Amino acid sequence: MAFRTIIEPFRIQSVAPLRMTAPEQRRSAIEAAGYNLFGLHSDDVMIDLLTDSGTGAMSRDQWAAIQHGDESYAGSPSFEIFRDAVQGLFPFKHVIPTHQGRAAEKIIFTVLGGKGRTIPSNTHFDTTRANIEYTGAEAVDLVIAEGRDPANLHPFKGNMDVAALDAFLDRNAGRVPVVFVTITNNSGGGQPVSLANLRATHAVCRKHGVPLFLAACRFAENAWFIREREPGQHDRAVADIVRDMAALADGMTMSAKKDPMGNIGGWLALNDDALAEQCRNLLILTEGFPTYGGLAGRDLEALAQGLKEVVDHDYLRYRIRSTAYLGEALARSGIPVVQPIGGHAVYLDARALLPQIAPLQYPGQALAVALYEVGGVRGCEIGTVMFGRHPDGSEQPAALDLVRLAIPRRTYTQSHIDYVIEVCQEVAAAAGTLRGYRIVAEPRQLRHFTARFAPLA
Numbered sequence: 001m002a003f004r005t006i007i008e009p010f011r012i013q014s015v016a017p018l019r020m021t022a023p024e025q026r027r028s029a030i031e032a033a034g035y036n037l038f039g040l041h042s043d044d045v046m047i048d049l050l051t052d053s054g055t056g057a058m059s060r061d062q063w064a065a066i067q068h069g070d071e072s073y074a075g076s077p078s079f080e081i082f083r084d085a086v087q088g089l090f091p092f093k094h095v096i097p098t099h100q101g102r103a104a105e106k107i108i109f110t111v112l113g114g115k116g117r118t119i120p121s122n123t124h125f126d127t128t129r130a131n132i133e134y135t136g137a138e139a140v141d142l143v144i145a146e147g148r149d150p151a152n153l154h155p156f157k158g159n160m161d162v163a164a165l166d167a168f169l170d171r172n173a174g175r176v177p178v179v180f181v182t183i184t185n186n187s188g189g190g191q192p193v194s195l196a197n198l199r200a201t202h203a204v205c206r207k208h209g210v211p212l213f214l215a216a217c218r219f220a221e222n223a224w225f226i227r228e229r230e231p232g233q234h235d236r237a238v239a240d241i242v243r244d245m246a247a248l249a250d251g252m253t254m255s256a257k258k259d260p261m262g263n264i265g266g267w268l269a270l271n272d273d274a275l276a277e278q279c280r281n282l283l284i285l286t287e288g289f290p291t292y293g294g295l296a297g298r299d300l301e302a303l304a305q306g307l308k309e310v311v312d313h314d315y316l317r318y319r320i321r322s323t324a325y326l327g328e329a330l331a332r333s334g335i336p337v338v339q340p341i342g343g344h345a346v347y348l349d350a351r352a353l354l355p356q357i358a359p360l361q362y363p364g365q366a367l368a369v370a371l372y373e374v375g376g377v378r379g380c381e382i383g384t385v386m387f388g389r390h391p392d393g394s395e396q397p398a399a400l401d402l403v404r405l406a407i408p409r410r411t412y413t414q415s416h417i418d419y420v421i422e423v424c425q426e427v428a429a430a431a432g433t434l435r436g437y438r439i440v441a442e443p444r445q446l447r448h449f450t451a452r453f454a455p456l457a
């Protein structure tokens, strides 16, 4: 490449205003929200990096596909267009649309979960873990040791610890209904899983007669990392790598709000006829008829088009490179970030940046609030607030206290990101003055969404 600048491989055709706010406005807004960034009005946020889920910009061709949507209750051709697009990448026999990823999780774990069962993964995402635990089953994380070390430069830090999985399946024979692999590993820093590791995981699952499912939300980003980093993969089409990943699994859950470029949507796909039948029955109970699930025909059409766009190499090169651009700039300024930089987000290591704040005083929350107060940048704590409360009521520090700056797809330009870099630098320069928080109210599950906090004196 002759030029260093990675230009966005699109031009802007439709825009939304971004409201400028002042620090004093933001301080009162976050106080009113109980210092929970999920409680803010989004008009009070300038650069919203809370999540990359459903926040991306749809393309001209996706909006055109919306017009093509057929809203028939049963047998809509929009379903066939959607199903064919899914099966083009993930050739599972049954494709079951849901309104988002957690609805697919709710259905599969209602069937496969329950008391006495245990479900391992490289790392379960928060909604996955919550849906498993809600059934009385146990959720276990078996990522490789390198994946737990924020500074380690392993190229595939999302990999399953295959030896640990083998031993786990031995120890828990008859209690494991399914093994999950999350690609990319969201809670572990957006880190990819290699094809070789998926093959080894597949072999161990076969040996024990346990099905393997992908939590495939960021499959295209994962495949791009495989293409970039795994020996022998560099000349391959991303779509072919995706089909290789799918061929190693028996099914998948999906949030279409991630790589399929949707603002809403998800699906469950699998090969087993009897299991699919049970899942469809639950689908009808809670989501809708199997040819629309929880979605409108127009949504199904937009997702089918998004699936074509997300495996485009120009898009993925820009996507992964622009995330790294943010992460590398922060690292150069001495801000501790999870390395290597993940696909959809940069994860700040709040525990390392704020050593004066004990994990149970929520350093990630303190950093996330400071980024908002100083610059109107909204990130998301991924740490002890999100994972510290256990089903038995106890509270323990999470493995890591991170703040995730998730990049919505095709939404912000490089100058927006340059501003975010400046805000992070300003907060880091005053890191020693930040104080922790205590929780004043929290719900029983998924407390990070609605808990209220108070700053410690």
Ligand SMILES: *Cc1c(COP(=O)(O)O)cnc(C)c1O
Residues within 6 Å of the ligand: 053, 100, 101, 102, 103, 125, 127, 128, 182, 186, 215, 217, 254, 255, 256, 257, 258, 265, 266
């Ligand atoms: C987003 C996400 C989910 C949940 O999907 P929703 O569409 O938000 O319900 C599950 N697993 C992973 C890895 C995710 O990133």
